[in-house]
Amino acid sequence: MLADDCSISADQQDEVRAAxxxxxxxxAAFGVLPTPVxxxxxAAKVEVFPMKIDEDYLARLRRKAESAGRALLSAISKVWGVFDPKARMAFIDPETPKEKLPFLKLHEGGHAVLPWQSIFGLFEDCRKTLDPDVKAQFEREANVFASxxxxxxxQFAHDxxxxSFGIKxxxxxxxxxxxxxxxxxxxYVSTSDRICAVVVLNPPEPAERHGHFSQLRRAVVSPSFEGRFPRFRWPEVYTPDDPIxxxxxxxxxxxxxxxxLTDTDGGRHPFVGEAFKTPxxxxxxxxxxxxIGRKLIVPLQRLAI
Structure with a gap:
């Protein structure tokens, strides 16, 4: 399972939310939908430019940063964007999937508008910062800012x-x-006041015994789920033989x-599950x-995990 990529302290959360x-x-974007990224x-005076970002380009940026005595924050994965806070310019790879662009642009903007992040000269943002195993504090703050x-x-939680609660x-x-x-x-899950969770699985892979299996990519739980099941452990692999x-x-x-679902103390708790698959x-x-609210109706079928 990927490591958490958006946990920051309460004080940091307050500062990021203020920004x-x-x-x-x-x-003047409050209430304007879709959010006008x-x-x-x-308005934040951040410019975004499409630019193919390859290793040769990154090597030139690193040399430039080093010669200027500045740091380059990097991660090992496909790089989707690079941000220069001094020039307030973000360079976005034109091959970035369309659905990732709003979050990525705002993530880059976070590096610009969070004033304490100016000590870095250049930021490389990659797949591991958008769906990441990244421990760098600034990257987590930029992710929180983007969200x-x-x-x-x-406003999202109110909407x-x-x-009716459900995947739709x-x-x-x-x-x-x-x-x-x-x-x-x-x-949706992290801001819900219900006891809920979303288990994100990698695409199914063929398996001889089970037909297919899916590896755990990430599990996100609501605050009330965390409070009710603070030590809940999610399996790393799922097959058609288990309920999830x-x-x-x-x-x-x-x-x-x-x-x-069975908790770490052996207690059994009834849940309702549904799923949606993308490529x-x-x-x-x-x-x-x-x-469960009154609007949710499910078939009478029980499974155990």
Whole structure:
């Protein structure tokens, strides 16, 4: 499972949210949907340029940074963007998947508008910072900034509460806010007041005994899930023989069904699960039956994990 990429302290969270609020206010972007990312960056005086980013280009940037006595923050993966805070310019690889662009642009903007990040000369942002195993504090702060701006602070949670809980809600909200499904599902769960979680799986791979298996990419839980199950352990591999693996769709979606999760103390807890699959990952959304609203109807089927 990938390491957490957005945990920061409460004080840091307050500072990042304050910067996000200012960025939205300066661009008069509150309530404008989809979130006007380009307008926000323009108001923050951050310029974005398409540029093919390859190793030769990065090597030249590194030499330039070193000769100027500045650091280059880097990660080992496909690089999607590079940001120069002194010039307030972001260079985005034109091959960046379209759905990643809003978050990536705001991530780069975070490096510009978070004032304490100016000690770095250049930032390389790669797949590991967008869906990352990155421990660098500035990268986590930039990720949080991007999410706070893209989903307009608390507005997203208010909109989510107006919809029936289920996988279709973040799919609709992704279109409303102009965000990727991946970023939206994570925000949907992490800001929910219900006991819920989303298990993100890598695409299924063939397996002789089980037909297929999926490796765990990331698990995101709501604050109430974390409070109720603080030591919950997610398996690293899922197959059709286990309840969560059985939810991996053969087509695009799996309808809601009941299952039982067992906590570290052996307690068994009924949940409802449903799933949505893209070419890049599968999202399995889980909701504790104790927090189900009246609008959610599921078949009478129980599975155990």
């Amino acid at each position: 996000a609020r200012k960025a939205l206010a300066d661009a 380009d307008r926000i960056l323009e 706070e701006v893209l989903f307009q602070l608390d 989510a509460r107006d919809l 809600a973040p799919l609709a909200l992704a279109k409303r806010y102009g965000a990727s499904v991946y970023a939206t599902v994570r925000r 693996g059985a939810l991996v769709p053969y087509g695009r979606m799996t309808a809601a069904r009941t299952l039982v 890049h990952q599968t999202f399995v959304l889980l909701l504790a039956e104790a927090t």
